[in-house]
Amino acid sequence: MAIKVMAAHHDRHILPSRGMTLVEVLVALSVLSILLAIGVPAFNQFVISNRLSAYSSDMLSTLTLARSEAIKRNSQVVLCKSADGETCAGAGSWNQGWIEFADPNNNANRDAGEPIVYKMPALQSGYALDGVNGFISSVSYDSQGGVTQAGTFILCPPTPAASGQGQEIVVSASGRPRASKIASCP
Numbered sequence: 001m002a003i004k005v006m007a008a009h010h011d012r013h014i015l016p017s018r019g020m021t022l023v024e025v026l027v028a029l030s031v032l033s034i035l036l037a038i039g040v041p042a043f044n045q046f047v048i049s050n051r052l053s054a055y056s057s058d059m060l061s062t063l064t065l066a067r068s069e070a071i072k073r074n075s076q077v078v079l080c081k082s083a084d085g086e087t088c089a090g091a092g093s094w095n096q097g098w099i100e101f102a103d104p105n106n107n108a109n110r111d112a113g114e115p116i117v118y119k120m121p122a123l124q125s126g127y128a129l130d131g132v133n134g135f136i137s138s139v140s141y142d143s144q145g146g147v148t149q150a151g152t153f154i155l156c157p158p159t160p161a162a163s164g165q166g167q168e169i170v171v172s173a174s175g176r177p178r179a180s181k182i183a184s185c186p
Helices: 002-011 022-073
Strands: 077-081 098-102 116-120 128-132 138-141 151-156 166-171 177-182
Touching: 022 077, 022 098, 022 116, 022 138, 022 151, 022 166, 022 177
Parallel strands: none
Antiparallel strands: 077 098, 077 138, 098 116, 128 151, 151 166, 166 177
């Protein structure tokens, strides 16, 4: 009889199993995969949109700085595309990077001794920044803060169809830049 009492006493202290069944694991994995399938593309779109805004802001601030430096120095300041961060590039697009430099001799080329005011490295692969309407290779600000010719930059993400929009940076003849979204990229 003592043995039966021990067995009954022992059964009361058995803890229920805390594991998960195979069905519960599969359901949890299914829900997780659905959430990831929805969330990852949205996150990628978020990253692309933020990077596009950052590049647009970089160009806007560079143009504003060039205008300010031209007025402050009372001489021409040039913004040109540059692959090496030292000289102006004759070919390629603006996504290779750009430099801004003081140009007291007004030749729109960086010569020895002309100080670089700002350097922008190349944009991440896939992003396109092109100058149109006068900004094919450079932008020159005069001592009054105006540009020699008004123009536009078009900034597009790697997959315009997926993101839906690009950015347009317009510089008026007075030298003031402004950015706006565009519905489609060329």
